[in-house]
Amino acid sequence: xxxxxxxxxxxxxxxxxxxxxxxxxxxxxxxxxxxxxxxxxxxxxxxxxxxxxxxxxxxxxxxxxxxxxxxxxxxxxxxxxxxxxxxxxxxxxxxxxxxxxxxxxxxxxxxxxxxxxxxxxxxxxxxxxxxxxxxxxxxxxxxxxxxxxxxxxxxxxxxxxxxxxxxxxxxxxxxxxxxxxxxxxxxxxxxx
Numbered sequence: 001x002x003x004x005x006x007x008x009x010x011x012x013x014x015x016x017x018x019x020x021x022x023x024x025x026x027x028x029x030x031x032x033x034x035x036x037x038x039x040x041x042x043x044x045x046x047x048x049x050x051x052x053x054x055x056x057x058x059x060x061x062x063x064x065x066x067x068x069x070x071x072x073x074x075x076x077x078x079x080x081x082x083x084x085x086x087x088x089x090x091x092x093x094x095x096x097x098x099x100x101x102x103x104x105x106x107x108x109x110x111x112x113x114x115x116x117x118x119x120x121x122x123x124x125x126x127x128x129x130x131x132x133x134x135x136x137x138x139x140x141x142x143x144x145x146x147x148x149x150x151x152x153x154x155x156x157x158x159x160x161x162x163x164x165x166x167x168x169x170x171x172x173x174x175x176x177x178x179x180x181x182x183x184x185x186x187x188x189x190x191x192x
Contacts, residue, residue: 021054023035031135032139034111042071052081065088065102067100097140098111099111112130114127
């Protein structure tokens with residue numbers, strides 16, 4: 001059996017890349033998600049250490065991670081992180097676009113996992129939406145909503161391109177309105 005890792009720059013190749021994630025602000029409002037993570041590749045053993053290290057300053061020591069194996073070609077049992085090891089488990093019943101991180105001190109964190117190849121504008125919308133306190137939207141709903149938004153935006157761009165290619169102009173010059181052969185006076189004009 002062969003596995004392929006989705007295109008993207010794995011963190012091992014460029015350790016200077018920042019960890020892309022968002023967390024909900026500390027609040028009493030409990031939502032479906034605690035934030036989102038946008039990894040650079042589907043290589044969990046390469047990507048997970050930087051996320052864990054970034055979160056441990058805010059969330060305490062992360063000891064376990066749970067993923068759905070449909071989004072990760074290889075799910076290692078253990079991932080070494082600076083100073084300790086994170087045990088990784090998988091469940092096919094877990095939303096494929098979600099990851100659960102467990103911490104002894106802070107409890108559980110449910111994160112939306114944004115696919116590595118996502119366009120930056122779409123990823124920014126998802127990072128923001130997943131970090132809204134008290135949101136009832138699940139990872140699957142956020143991903144399907146974003147897919148619909150992306151389709152609408154592509155359709156709008158396509159229709160604008162068609163319009164411009166057919167001789168139209170998106171930025172037509174402004175002209176004063178004309179009725180018959182007479183011009184309508186502009187506001188503030190003293191002529192009648």
